[in-house]
Amino acid sequence: MFQILVVEDDKNTRRLMEAVLLSGGYQPILAEDGVRALKLLEQNKVDLIIVDIMLPKLDGYELTRTLRNCGDTTPILMVTAKETQADKREGFLAGTDDYMVKPVDEEEMLWRIAALLRRSKIANEHRITIGKTLLDYDCLTVTQEGRQEELPKKEFLLLFHLLSNPNRIFTRRQLMDEIWDMGSETDERTVDVHINRLRDRFRDNGDFEIITVRGLGYKAVRCSP
Amino acid sequence: MFQILVVEDDKNTRRLMEAVLLSGGYQPILAEDGVRALKLLEQNKVDLIIVDIMLPKLDGYELTRTLRNCGDTTPILMVTAKETQADKREGFLAGTDDYMVKPVDEEEMLWRIAALLRRSKIANEHRITIGKTLLDYDCLTVTQEGRQEELPKKEFLLLFHLLSNPNRIFTRRQLMDEIWDMGSETDERTVDVHINRLRDRFRDNGDFEIITVRGLGYKAVRCSP
DNA sequence: TTTCCTTGTTCATATTCAGTTTAAAAACAG
């Protein structure tokens, strides 16, 4: 669901990272050097980058600087054996958001990842609770007062996406890019139809409402009790 | 200049923090307990909070949780002697952004502060605060003293544009080119009507006012308190 | 296989409301 790029040359560490991220509910993407990382960044929607410093071809500092110079603001977490203050200094100056010294506590790494994602406004929950309504991403289900109901995939994803950033307005284009495929050719009216079905389904829900923002798109808002 | 609130009960540490922050070019505000911190937060525009955990009255965890539950997203850095993983865990769960164990390296603290401020600036570049009024570009909403209101697109854009350059005079032509399409053929009187609606809406706002500059156009000015 | 049902998409029509226009009243400058 949230894609995290790991840039790390040591194969064992890479494997370990992969396992930790999976256990935290993230989707890892692996790169063995900085150049490969840049290529993968172009091809994927990456929500966070974990980068080692000592890397072949393009080291962690340079990779970070390159990205920041291009205006890329993806959160970066440096995880490295280089532990001197001079190393940290160079890391932060390059533009990293956080810096952990190996060997890292795996749990702490997950907390820090969660904090970074939260801050960069990317929600990272598998479940959303709004009043008496509970959305479960893993089951595609909505539970209201004990009643559990499974929604069609697109409908669920649409609702989940809207509710994970309440009040924020999403254009039809943005929603299509997120829920359908990037650059999907399908008619934007399709979004309307799905929204309409969601409204039907949750007409007297009482916890949230999907609001039309004319000329822009849709947003979900919590209902005042 | 960035204002940083330091919540710390030990007087010597507080003094030290103050000196370090000043040397880093920040404006420190000092609080000796959590309750005092909440009061100071109301009275000041605070860009970042450094919080100790063991505090009289309201501890660091509770302070953090309180703020986050109110929707406050000010970056928080916990600086504390509590070094177990369980402590860190509780800190991150409460909603802190970073966690440093005392005794901290002063330079590293400044780098981490800079990283947090950099990120929160990225997140907030779509917002304008004028007194108690907050404009959110992503939501097209204006919040005044807790009351959130959604504006029609053109109205919002017009207000946002005026307020992002306070005191600057914009001709109707300029505004049309920015908010309507470049070289739009629509009547310039349309701007007047929208301005008028904005004035209606924010008649007794107290934070800003839209002023007519006869023969030229309009400008937004902050009200003197 | 065929049938039936669920899901996703498209289309046609009805409806709505943001944005525009209009026009009269008010404010202003000379």
Add this chain to the structure above:
DNA sequence: CTGTTTTTAAACTGAATATGAACAAGGAAA
């Protein structure tokens, strides 16, 4: 006082959206 600019209220209009229904593509069951 006079001509010009701005304010204000109200009516209008069309593009944007809602909605119902039909269609297509797959999967499950018979």
